[in-house]
Amino acid sequence: MSLKYTEDHEWINVDGDIATVGITHHAQDALGDVVFVDLPEVGATIAQKEVAGVVESVKAAADVYMPVSGEVTEVNEALRADPSLANSDPLGAGWFFKVKLSDAGEVAALLDETAYTAFAANA
Template sequence: MSIKFSKEHEWINAANPEAAVVGITVHAQDALGDVVFVDLPAVGTSFQQGDVTGVVESVKAAADVYMPVTGEIVEVNEALRADPSLANTDPLHTGWFFKVKLADPSQLDGLMDETAYGDFTASH
C-alpha cells in the first residue's frame, strides 16, 4: 500500500493496518519551519478521524496534528520527542509521529495519493 495524505497535511502508511505509521508531510514542515517541540498522543488513546492528536511547535508557529483515520494509538516516536528536528530533516521516515491500529481501513479510500496531494498543495 502506498502512502496516503490528508487535507490537514498528515501522511499515513497503512502497510500494516495494526500499526499504520502517521506523520506530517514535507509541505507541512516546510510551512512550519524549524520544529522545536512535538506533543504526541498517549499510547492506548483512541481518536476519531479528524480529531486533534497533538501539537507541533516551530520557531514560526504552532499547528495541530490531526488523526487521518479512526483508530487507537499503539506506539509513539520517542526519538521525535527527544529530537523534534527529525520532523524537518526526515518527515516521511525517522520523523514519524505515531502508529495507529485502524478501526476502519475503508477510510483510507477518502485520503489522497501522492499525485492528488501534490495537486492539492499546489492549489492551496
C-alpha cells in the same frame, strides 16, 4: 504499504491494520524549524479528523489531526527527544505515531500522491 495524505498535510503509511502517521514536506516547510512535538498517549482511541497532537516551530504551532480512526499503538520517542527529525526526515525517522485502524475504509477516502501534490501546490 500504501502512502496516503490528508488535506491537513498529514501522511499515513498503511501496512496491514497498522498505520504510521507524520507530517508532510509541505507542512514542515510551512512551519519552519520544529522545536517541540506533543504526541498522543499510547492506548488512546482517537476518531478521524480529531486532534492527535501538536507540532510547534519557531514560527507557529499547528495541530496534528488523526487521518483515520483508531487506537494509538506507538509514539516516536526519538521525535520527542529530537523534534528536528520532523524537518530533516518527515517521511522517515520523523514519523509521529502508529495507529491500529478501526475502519480501514477511511483510508480509501484519503488523497494519493498525485492528488495531494496538486492540492498542496494550491495551498
